[in-house]
Amino acid sequence: MSLLTAAELRPEIPIGSLSRQQAKQLLAQLAETILHHDRLYHAADDTAQPEISDADYDALIALNLEIETAFPDLVRHDSPSARVGTAGIAVLASSGHFAKITHSQPMLSLGNAFNADDVSDFADRIKRFLSLADDETIVMTAEPKIDGLSLSLRYEGGALQYAATRGNGTEGEDVTQNVKTIADVPHHLGAGLPDVFEVRGEVYMTRTDFTRLNSQQKEKGQKPFANPRNAAAGSLRQKDPAITRQRPLKFFAYARVKLLHQLQPPIQHFWTCCAKGGFR
Structure with missing residues (x-):
């Protein structure tokens, strides 16, 4: 399937100068294009191959949002901006293979920064949120972004209660039995952690x-897998946990779920908790 890029779709005239019909047609094209790439990225068929880079995908999302901002009455019911960046998984979640779990807090996708200006804007937003002066220094910790399948693990009384995929951001798939085959995921936490611990x-x-x-x-x-990300996603969503057990899956915890509107402690505190809990 050959679809246009954001650069090819972007009109030669300013977005605000488009006619309503032109804007409507562009939004329809973008909805189709973005959904196509979402399905490839989150495909249950782990041999599927994404066709564009993350930067090109984000450019499509940005163009869609720019048009919707200029023409708010033309926002489609299936608009990519109404999704959490997980349309493909949301489609797959309707397959019926797994029970559904409602997340205690929404699982949102990460924002992207591709240049120094993006990073500077991010720092400025943090300062405004914390009511800091423009010239005040803030300390950040950077970690590599691992490209896999997002997962939420909830422990109660030290025991793993469930493991759920991100799904549509509000509701995910219960993949607990498959996750228990991953060596990096402890079934029971070590001492010294809260009774309810969700990562x-x-x-x-x-x-x-x-x-x-x-x-x-x-x-x-047999057919080889397209890339590590799709291989991991497809391996985790197997109907038979024995197949998942045979796949070399790993788990990396990057955040703890806290109460809404509660600031997270420094990341070093989270690392200590993970070490106590038995995460590798």
């Missing part, structure tokens, strides 16, 4: 393990 993280596959898995696929005469 968000990423299920992923390293490139080395991905290459080894694809070699095994070829030896068996």
Whole structure:
């Protein structure tokens, strides 16, 4: 399927100068294009291959939002801006393979920054939120972004109660039994943690393990997987946990779910909690 990029879709005239019909047609094209790429990125078929880069995808989202801002009455019911960046998973979540779990707090997608101005804008927003002066220094901790499948783990009384995918951001799939086959995920937490401890993280596959898995696929005469991200997602969503157990999946916890409107402690505190809990 050949679809246009944001640069190709962007009109030569300013967005505000478009006619209503032109804006409506562009929004329809963008909705179709973005949904196509969402389905590839979040495909249940772990051999599917994304066709564009993250930056190109974000450019499509930005163009869609720019048109909607100029023509708010033309926002479509299936607008990409109304989704949490997980349309493909939302579609897959209707497959009926797994029970549904409502998240204690919405699982939102991360924002992106592709240049120094984006990072500066992010820092400025933090200062405004904390009511800090423009010249006040803030300390940040940067971590690598692991490209896998977002997961929420909830522990009560130290025992794993459930593991849920992000789904549509509000409701995800119950993949608890499959997640229990991942060595990085403790079934019971160590002492010294709150009675209710919920973490968000990423299920992923390293490139080395991905290459080894694809070699095994070829030896068996089976189709190789498209990329580590899709291989991890497809492996986690198997109907049979025994298949998931055979896949080299790992889990990386990056945040704890706290009460709404409560500031998170420094990330070092979270790392200490994870070490106490038994996360690798």
